[in-house]
Amino acid sequence: MSGIWVVIEDRDGRVSRISWEAVAAGQKLAALTGLSVHAAILGAHTELLTAEVAAKALSQVVRIEHPLLDSYTADGFTLALQQFFAAEKPDYVLFPHTYQVRDYAPKLAARLGQTLIGDITAINDGPLFTRQLMQGRLSGSYRHSGNGPCFVSVQAGAFRADAAQPGTAAISLFSPSIEPSQIRTRPSERFRGAAQTVDLGSAQLIVGVGRGIKDPANIPLAQELATALGAELGASRPICDNGWLPAERQIGSSGQAIAPKLYLALGISGAIQHLVGIKGSQYIVAVNKDPGAPIFEVADYGIVGDLMEVVPALIEAVKASRQ
Amino acid sequence: MKIIVAIKQVPERDAQIRIDAAGKWIDDSGLQYALNESDAHALEEALQLKEKHGGEVIVLSAGPERVGSTLREALAKGADRGIHIDCADLNKLDALGVARLLAVAIKPEAPDLILAGLQSDDLGQGQTGVILAELLSLPHSSLILHVDKTETGLTVKRELEEGWFQLIELPTPAVLTIQSGGNKLRYATLMGIKRAKTKEVRLLHATELAADSSPVVILEHVALPQKQKFTQMLTGTPKDAAIALVEKLKFEARVL
Numbered sequence: 001m002s003g004i005w006v007v008i009e010d011r012d013g014r015v016s017r018i019s020w021e022a023v024a025a026g027q028k029l030a031a032l033t034g035l036s037v038h039a040a041i042l043g044a045h046t047e048l049l050t051a052e053v054a055a056k057a058l059s060q061v062v063r064i065e066h067p068l069l070d071s072y073t074a075d076g077f078t079l080a081l082q083q084f085f086a087a088e089k090p091d092y093v094l095f096p097h098t099y100q101v102r103d104y105a106p107k108l109a110a111r112l113g114q115t116l117i118g119d120i121t122a123i124n125d126g127p128l129f130t131r132q133l134m135q136g137r138l139s140g141s142y143r144h145s146g147n148g149p150c151f152v153s154v155q156a157g158a159f160r161a162d163a164a165q166p167g168t169a170a171i172s173l174f175s176p177s178i179e180p181s182q183i184r185t186r187p188s189e190r191f192r193g194a195a196q197t198v199d200l201g202s203a204q205l206i207v208g209v210g211r212g213i214k215d216p217a218n219i220p221l222a223q224e225l226a227t228a229l230g231a232e233l234g235a236s237r238p239i240c241d242n243g244w245l246p247a248e249r250q251i252g253s254s255g256q257a258i259a260p261k262l263y264l265a266l267g268i269s270g271a272i273q274h275l276v277g278i279k280g281s282q283y284i285v286a287v288n289k290d291p292g293a294p295i296f297e298v299a300d301y302g303i304v305g306d307l308m309e310v311v312p313a314l315i316e317a318v319k320a321s322r323q
Numbered sequence: 324m325k326i327i328v329a330i331k332q333v334p335e336r337d338a339q340i341r342i343d344a345a346g347k348w349i350d351d352s353g354l355q356y357a358l359n360e361s362d363a364h365a366l367e368e369a370l371q372l373k374e375k376h377g378g379e380v381i382v383l384s385a386g387p388e389r390v391g392s393t394l395r396e397a398l399a400k401g402a403d404r405g406i407h408i409d410c411a412d413l414n415k416l417d418a419l420g421v422a423r424l425l426a427v428a429i430k431p432e433a434p435d436l437i438l439a440g441l442q443s444d445d446l447g448q449g450q451t452g453v454i455l456a457e458l459l460s461l462p463h464s465s466l467i468l469h470v471d472k473t474e475t476g477l478t479v480k481r482e483l484e485e486g487w488f489q490l491i492e493l494p495t496p497a498v499l500t501i502q503s504g505g506n507k508l509r510y511a512t513l514m515g516i517k518r519a520k521t522k523e524v525r526l527l528h529a530t531e532l533a534a535d536s537s538p539v540v541i542l543e544h545v546a547l548p549q550k551q552k553f554t555q556m557l558t559g560t561p562k563d564a565a566i567a568l569v570e571k572l573k574f575e576a577r578v579l
Contacts, residue, residue, distance in 0.1 A: 184462035241504030
């Protein structure tokens with residue numbers, strides 16, 4: 001067995017923030033288990049990423065290079081890591097919980113007779129891994145049993161990227177053998193969906209609308225509150241999926257990430273995909289009829305009540321305070 | 324095209340969740356259940372593909388007896404037949420164990436396409452479809468919003484992060500996990516509900532499927548999540564709460 005391995009991902013040619021968070025999680029796990037931490041980077045050309053990662057307190061950084069790893073495919077990445085881990089026999093393999101990891105890590109784990117413990121938010125003695133259940137209403141503690149590597153993916157924002165300790169790591173190269181015929185999917189270049197004319201990312205005040213608004217006829221009420229505050233209007237995914245507001249106003253992992261002074265969430269329960277997008281907010285206010293809604297766990301101020309009563313009262317109170 | 328849609332019955336979105344006495348899972352007494360949201364979109368995608376290209380839509384679900392009502396609901400929306408893997412303690416299995424059961428049921432059907440929702444609203448692991456592909460040695464793609472049939476297989480639209488998308492070409496048979504919101508869900512018609520009563524639902528017993536389902540990953544206990552912040556709750560009439568909130572935002576948080 002050879003300790004803890006963290007699989008690094010890039011974003012626009014640099015190590016992604018969530019990968020540093022996974023490294024920090026690896027170092028936390030190392031402190032609990034006494035194991036050493038290593039990193040693996042996959043691609044066709046990994047020199048630049050490797051140099052970045054090798055400047056952290058890791059035992060080793062391995063470049064897993066092959067021309068067929070140039071663009072991501074589940075088949076290519078699974079094969080490469082399967083071959084690499086067959087030689088390395090890791091105790092733990094940590095991934096950043098990204099869309100890409102969700103696409104292949106469960107497959108890799110299954111190939112080795114394992115199950116991924118996905119989207120964890122904490123690591124405690126045991127080790128026990130915490131992940132959310134019931135859309136964030138409960139948290140569960142998971143344990144790995146039996147032989148073989150334990151696969152874990154780490155939720156965005158659960159560990160601090162700047163907690164990844166600096167140092168100097170040895171670098172080595174691994175060349176997997178992959179045949180073109182083993183790659184069964186053909187991905188295209190990525191493209192943007194809707195025109196992005198609304199920049200929620202730089203808005204200072206944002207009102208967000210969720211399922212609790214119930215009817216598209218109630219959207220103007222939320223807009224009226226946004227106008228009274230001088231705020232932009234955003235929404236959770238279901239609202240945009242239903243076409244009640246355009247997709248460019250979607251906040252969350254598949255939409256925009258926001259960092260306003262104030263985020264006022266109306267009828268938003270607080271699914272993790274939404275919370276990931278709002279965590280840069282300075283103050284969060286939640287209005288929801290369900291006092292158990294997970295949004296209240298991250299809110300600074302909360303009102304439990306019916307939107308149809310609370311929002312008109314808020315519009316009036318905001319207008320009165322501005323006079 | 325012969326399509327199998329793997330669906331899951333989950334507690335209703337607004338259900339009040341209580342932890343059971345052992346602290347191991349939720350107390351299911353009096354809980355209302357519904358079809359998992361992204362699975363409903365997977366079913367819709369399958370029904371639309373059948374309308375365009377012909378074929379058969381089979382819905383497959385594992386769980387206790389109550390799962391039968393969710394299978395009937397899918398049949399009422401237009402699925403042709405159902406397979407129910409009777410499994411009383413589904414929540415004791417891990418993702419690999421559940422996928423192994425489903426794979427054993429799928430294999431003899433030899434479908435052209437297997438669809439699953441992206442993730443369940445209860446456990447939220449988002450792994451079943453991807454593991455199924457591995458167990459059945461099929462290509463897959465996940466987070467799919469739209470499926471087009473081509474001469475040689477499929478072209479699918481995959482969601483990436485932060486508003487990006489990608490097209491993926493893959494041969495059939497294949498497995499896709501479907502993201503919510505890519506299509507508009509239909510309602511069951513009265514005629515559909517009537518017809519569903521006579522459609523076949525085959526019952527398989529988990530214990531007879533000879534799939535190794537002993538868990539590698541164990542849910543030790545569940546708890547209410549720890550609060551990340553102290554939340555000041557503003558109470559009273561809506562008017563009182565609204566005025567108090569605006570005061571706080573203006574003078575305490577200083578953001579207005």
